[in-house]
Amino acid sequence: MRPFAYAAPATLAEAVRALSEAGPGARVLAGGTTLYDLMKLDIETPPIVVDVRALRELAGVDTTGQRELSFGAGALMADVAADPVLMREYPALAESLAKAASQQLRNMATVGGNLLQRTRCAYFRGGLAFPCNKREPGSGCAAIGGLDRGHALLGGSDACIATYPGDWAVALIAFDAVLDVAGPRGERTLALADLHVEPGDTPDREHTLDWDEIVTRIRVPVTPAGRGSTYHKVRDRESYAFALTSAAAAVSLDPDGAVGECRIAVGGVATRPWRCRAAERELTGAVLDEQSLRRAGEAAFEGARPGTHNAFRIELGIRTVAEALRIAGERALR
Amino acid sequence: MTSEVAIEFTVNGWSVHLRLDPRESLLDVLRERLGLTGSKKGCDHGQCGACTVHVDGRRVVSCLLPAVQVNGRSVTTIEGVMGLEGGLHPLQQAFVDHDALQCGYCTPGQVMSGLACIAEGHADDDDEIREYMSGNLCRCGAYTGILAAVREAARSSPVQEAALSRAADCGAAREADDPRES
Numbered sequence: 472m473r474p475f476a477y478a479a480p481a482t483l484a485e486a487v488r489a490l491s492e493a494g495p496g497a498r499v500l501a502g503g504t505t506l507y508d509l510m511k512l513d514i515e516t517p518p519i520v521v522d523v524r525a526l527r528e529l530a531g532v533d534t535t536g537q538r539e540l541s542f543g544a545g546a547l548m549a550d551v552a553a554d555p556v557l558m559r560e561y562p563a564l565a566e567s568l569a570k571a572a573s574q575q576l577r578n579m580a581t582v583g584g585n586l587l588q589r590t591r592c593a594y595f596r597g598g599l600a601f602p603c604n605k606r607e608p609g610s611g612c613a614a615i616g617g618l619d620r621g622h623a624l625l626g627g628s629d630a631c632i633a634t635y636p637g638d639w640a641v642a643l644i645a646f647d648a649v650l651d652v653a654g655p656r657g658e659r660t661l662a663l664a665d666l667h668v669e670p671g672d673t674p675d676r677e678h679t680l681d682w683d684e685i686v687t688r689i690r691v692p693v694t695p696a697g698r699g700s701t702y703h704k705v706r707d708r709e710s711y712a713f714a715l716t717s718a719a720a721a722v723s724l725d726p727d728g729a730v731g732e733c734r735i736a737v738g739g740v741a742t743r744p745w746r747c748r749a750a751e752r753e754l755t756g757a758v759l760d761e762q763s764l765r766r767a768g769e770a771a772f773e774g775a776r777p778g779t780h781n782a783f784r785i786e787l788g789i790r791t792v793a794e795a796l797r798i799a800g801e802r803a804l805r
Numbered sequence: 806m807t808s809e810v811a812i813e814f815t816v817n818g819w820s821v822h823l824r825l826d827p828r829e830s831l832l833d834v835l836r837e838r839l840g841l842t843g844s845k846k847g848c849d850h851g852q853c854g855a856c857t858v859h860v861d862g863r864r865v866v867s868c869l870l871p872a873v874q875v876n877g878r879s880v881t882t883i884e885g886v887m888g889l890e891g892g893l894h895p896l897q898q899a900f901v902d903h904d905a906l907q908c909g910y911c912t913p914g915q916v917m918s919g920l921a922c923i924a925e926g927h928a929d930d931d932d933e934i935r936e937y938m939s940g941n942l943c944r945c946g947a948y949t950g951i952l953a954a955v956r957e958a959a960r961s962s963p964v965q966e967a968a969l970s971r972a973a974d975c976g977a978a979r980e981a982d983d984p985r986e987s
Contacts, residue, residue, distance in 0.1 A: 477810050477827035477873050504869050507830075508850055520827065524874060549863075573940020574925070575918065576851055578863040579870065710939035 472510050476519045483528040483653055486521055486685060491655040493519040495682040500524065501545060502580035504572070505588045512596055514606065529583065529687055534560070540691040544583025548639070549574060551582050562802065563700035563719045564691070567642035570704045573711050583686040586640050586650075586666065587678065590633035591713055592622065604630045605674040619778035621715070624785055626742035627776060631674030633742060635667065641738035642702050642719040644746050648691045654684035663689070667743035696723040696732040699803025703795035704738075705787060714739030716788040718771075718795035722759070724803045730754045735796070737771055740788050747771040750792065759800040761793075768792035812876040816841065817885030825872050832856045832867035835882060843883035843913045847942070854941035857914035857921075858882045864921035866940075883913035886920065896920055896958040903957065905950035911943045919955045928959035 478493075480486040490497050498517035500506055501524050509515040523529060529545030534556040542551060551557065552568035572580065594601040594613040602611030614622050614632055622632040640663065648663040666678050680686070700721035706712040717738035723731040733754045735747040750770040757763045768789035775785045809824050816839060823838060832849075835841040835858070844867055847855030851869035858867045859881040888894045893901070896919050906912045918941045922928050927937035934955050943951065 472828045474808060475827055476808060477871075479873070479876075500871070500874075503871055503874065504851060507869055507871055510828075511849065522874065573854065573866075574922070574927070574937055575854060575857055575864050575866040575940045576869075579865050710936050 473513065473516045473518075475510075475517055477522065478519060479522045480526070483523075483526050483685070483687065486523050486526060487653055487655055487683065489519075489521045490685070491683045493521065497521060497682070499584075499685055501584035502547075502576075504576050504580045505584065509589065509596075512598060514596065514598070523685060524581070529581075536693065538693055540564075540693065542582050542689040542691075544581060544686045544688055546582050547578060548572070548580045548582055548585060549577035552577060559698075561646070561691075561697035561700060563642045563645065563697070563702045563721055563799075564639075566702035566704075567638040567719060570702060570710075571638045582639060582689060585637060586643075586663070586686065586689075588637050589677065591636045592633040593618070595633055605633060605670070605677075608673070608675050614778075616779065618780065620780040621713070621739075622778055622781055623742045624740050624772070624775040624777060624781060624788070625737075625745055626669045628670045628672065628674070628742075630672055631670035631742070632778065633670065633674065634739060635741060635743050636713045636739065637744070638702060638704065638714065638717060638738055640667070640744040641717060641736045643689065643691065644744040645700075645719040645721060645734040645736035646691045646694065646697070648689055650686055651688040651690065652680065652684045653687050654681060658687075663744070664746060669742050694721075694723075694732065696721040696734060696803070698805070699723055699799050700734075701795055701798040701802065703791055703798060705791050716740055716784055716791040718788075718792045720792070720795035720799040722754070722796065722799045722803050724759075724800065728758050729756050730759060735767065735771060735792060737788060737792060740772075740775070740784060747792070749773060754796070759796060764793035764796050765789070767796055810873045810876075812873055814875045814877060815879045817881055823872075827871060827873050829872045830868050831858070831860075831865075831870040831872045831875055831880070834872040835867060835880075841882050841884050844917075845910055845913060847911065847914075852942075853911070853914075854918060855911050855914040857917040857941065859917060859921060862924075864918055881917075883917055886916060894920075895961065896923070896954065899954035899957045900951070903950040903953040905947050905954040907945035907947055911941060911945075911947075915941050915943065915951055919951070919958065922955060923959045928955055931956065934959070 478489045497519040500520045500522045529543045531543040532546045533541045548568045558565040601613040623634045702719045704714050704717040719736045721734040725731050733751040735750045737745045750767040753767045753770045771792045813822050845855040847853035849868045851866040856868040922937045
């Protein structure tokens with residue numbers, strides 16, 4: 472690991488100032504479970520690290536609001552996952568956290584930092600031996616035509632097919648979450664849907680934050696469809712693995728059983744958290760049955776581009792969406 | 806901002822003052838600076854759980870914790886785990902009774918994780934224990950014994966937290982300095 476300077480500011484304003492003075496190479500440290508991990512691999516080499524883990528301004532979780540849920544960016548994944556209101560009223564959100572990582576990691580990682588986790592692509596993480604346009608723009612992509620079993624079927628480009636591996640962002644994007652961000656130019660709010668970008672020609676750029684901005688809060692508009700929701704995660708093993716395919720689904724049902732509100736997003740299969748509006752349109756006003764669930768799954772994977780070893784995840788993904796909707800529908804009836 | 810950072814924290818009740826390179830993980834500090842080699846380095850990337858310790862009473866993977874972040878906090882390692890009478894903690898005894906180890910390399914992490922799993926209230930049934938112990942890998946495959954040990958300790962020993970706090974009380978306010986400091 473390269474040597475670095477460590478700063479532990481006492482306030483958010485100090486943290487913003489420290490970042491701003493340090494320059495674009497600086498990195499924010501929260502739980503460290505992504506940044507410190509990548510620093511061990513010399514993939515991240517910041518000269519300065521600004522520790523925001525204990526900042527009071529980033530703390531606090533409120534799931535009792537009438538208009539919105541509010542999560543401080545510094546709240547721990549484990550604590551948010553165990554929030555009883557969240558588990559009851561928005562199980563997709565609670566499950567997306569509980570089904571991620573391990574309890575040890577969830578006790579360290581923050582819900583803000585989790586949004587910004589980086590790909591698990593083995594070529595990206597493997598270092599200089601492997602061409603990687605994300606690590607070194609222009610060097611090529613070893614995954615395209617390589618061992619691409621876990622790589623993206625949606626949102627990829629000729630430069631990069633690295634999968635966004637996170638779960639929490641997938642569930643949040645289904646619920647139209649917004650982020651509050653602080654920086655030297657003031658505070659702003661953006662839709663989570665506008666945070667991540669697809670690789671295109673510039674896979675080294677993964678999100679729209681400026682280098683001197685810090686995520687402070689995640690907010691989710693309240694919706695009754697939250698109760699009828701789930702985060703369904705399919706993996707090679709039962710637990711403690713990234714998703715082969717995953718789906719966040721939320722539905723509200725009219726008295727006649729037709730779908731009123733429908734929210735679907737998929738994970739583990741795309742280069743960014745992937746909202747499935749076509750699938751939602753397919754189901755709105757329809758009754759949930761085997762055929763309509765299947766149609767929604769197929770709509771979600773319309774345009775999926777298989778590589779060499781990952782085609783099976785298209786069918787798997789379709790079924791994951793269908794199953795997630797089936798579970799969501801059952802919960803909506805409770 | 807300097808390249809060396811002074812921190813102060815407690816380990817198993819002992820007060821520790823160190824000047825650290827920010828690159829050092831808590832695991833490396835425990836093993837290399839403090840001689841507490843019970844916590845193991847299995848993967849060094851937070852993927853195996855062999856390095857599991859408790860910080861402020863919560864289980865974490867110490868290989869992914871920059872040691873500078875434990876300033877002002879309390880750390881408990883496997884060396885701080887014991888029974889109320891000073892012998893094996895009931896969970897440790899259950900590991901022995903249920904053949905929950907072969908080579909023993911993952912075992913300190915399994916025990917630290919198991920203690921926390923029970924204290925968190927995540928040991929109500931076998932499926933829950935399997936899920937909440939899933940962050941600890943065992944290459945020897947002693948999982949069924951580990952499950953049985955955690956199950957038994959959860960059922961019969963409500964005093965885990967008492968045993969852990971007793972470990973913290975032993976040696977409270979004693980000072981420990983890095984022998985390399987001069």
